[in-house]
Amino acid sequence: MNPKVPRVAAVHDISCFGRCSLTVIMPILSCLGIQVCPLPTAILSTHLGGFKNVAFCDFTDRMPEFFHHWQQEGLAFDCIYSGFLASEEQIDVVSRFIDMFAGNNPLVLVDPVMGDEGKLYSVYTPKMQAHMQTLVRKADIITPNYTEACFLLGERYQDDRPDVDKLKQWLVRLADFGPAKVVMTGIPFVGEKIANMAYDRLEHSFYEVSSEYIRGQYPGTGDVFASVLAGSLLNGFSLPAAMKRAADFVALGIRTTFAAGTPAREGILLERALPWLCRNI
Numbered sequence: 001m002n003p004k005v006p007r008v009a010a011v012h013d014i015s016c017f018g019r020c021s022l023t024v025i026m027p028i029l030s031c032l033g034i035q036v037c038p039l040p041t042a043i044l045s046t047h048l049g050g051f052k053n054v055a056f057c058d059f060t061d062r063m064p065e066f067f068h069h070w071q072q073e074g075l076a077f078d079c080i081y082s083g084f085l086a087s088e089e090q091i092d093v094v095s096r097f098i099d100m101f102a103g104n105n106p107l108v109l110v111d112p113v114m115g116d117e118g119k120l121y122s123v124y125t126p127k128m129q130a131h132m133q134t135l136v137r138k139a140d141i142i143t144p145n146y147t148e149a150c151f152l153l154g155e156r157y158q159d160d161r162p163d164v165d166k167l168k169q170w171l172v173r174l175a176d177f178g179p180a181k182v183v184m185t186g187i188p189f190v191g192e193k194i195a196n197m198a199y200d201r202l203e204h205s206f207y208e209v210s211s212e213y214i215r216g217q218y219p220g221t222g223d224v225f226a227s228v229l230a231g232s233l234l235n236g237f238s239l240p241a242a243m244k245r246a247a248d249f250v251a252l253g254i255r256t257t258f259a260a261g262t263p264a265r266e267g268i269l270l271e272r273a274l275p276w277l278c279r280n281i
């Protein structure tokens with residue numbers, strides 16, 4: 001275990017119901033022995049997948065006030081981890097935040113949350129997509145799902161089995177934007193598998209971690225995966241080992257939830273899966 005408690009600035013929304021974003025990221029990172037300082041991007045009554053009339057409070061205008069105070073207090077972070085961003089302007093605000101806190105050389109993980117299953121989320125405009133590309137340039141590691149990788153690269157989304165050599169080229173092209181490590185999640189493979197593929201430019205290596213696909217589409221799996229990945233990297237695990245821990249934990253959460261039969265839109269039963277993570281930090 002890391003002798004010092006690493007500190008993460010988690011730049012995500014609070015979806016008050018539905019187990020995604022900060023409501024899963026905070027307990028997961030705490031469980032992994034990491035201090036989490038949330039910088040909220042928006043507060044929503046629920047996440048955006050599967051609910052109507054969601055109450056939405058955009059936090060863009062308040063964010064600079066919060067991080068300027070952190071700067072005055074001399075705070076430093078070991079990691080800056082961003083996810084769902086609520087507006088075009090907010091993407092630039094996060095970019096400024098990263099610049100302001102670059103002095104401590106934090107691990108910058110950008111999860112370019114934009115869409116799933118070939119579609120952009122309703123709040124994501126094409127302009128936000130272009131701004132997201134500029135944020136990705138500042139990251140050390142990015143974790144797009146397969147859909148987000150297609151949007152970042154301007155490639156057509158295909159829901160049949162993508163070709164592995166082509167995916168490798170895509171990973172290299174994504175790393176050419178700036179991040180040394182790229183982890184693409186949620187790749188649909190034949191044989192009932194779901195895969196994560198990664199490229200580490202500094203190691204000149206590709207990695208693949210796949211799991212048995214468990215029936216069911218749950219919100220927040222990307223956040224659960226990326227927070228276990230971030231926490232494991234901060235605790236000294238290698239990239240492939242961190243990917244394996246993240247994929248295994250999501251699979252455990254999904255299996256537990258599927259067995260309990262709770263509504264998919266409520267997310268995975270994190271409360272039942274967390275004890276495993278706490279025992280395996």
Ligand SMILES: Nc1ncnc2c1ncn2[C@@H]1O[C@H](COP(=O)(O)OP(=O)(O)O)[C@@H](O)[C@H]1O
Nearest residue numbers: 145185186195196212213214221222225247250
């Ligand atoms: N139905 C599933 N069965 C098994 N593992 C899953 C399933 N859904 C997600 N995962 C795991 O979680 C990772 C992240 O999920 P993904 O769906 O890509 O995230 P996002 O919510 O960002 O679209 C996947 O790459 C996989 O390892």
Ligand SMILES: Cc1ncc(COP(=O)(O)O)c(C=O)c1O
Nearest residue numbers: 047048049084219220221222223
């Ligand atoms: C408001 C909000 N934040 C975050 C997410 C990220 O969820 P995921 O981990 O599934 O990418 C979603 C997805 O529905 C969302 O609606």
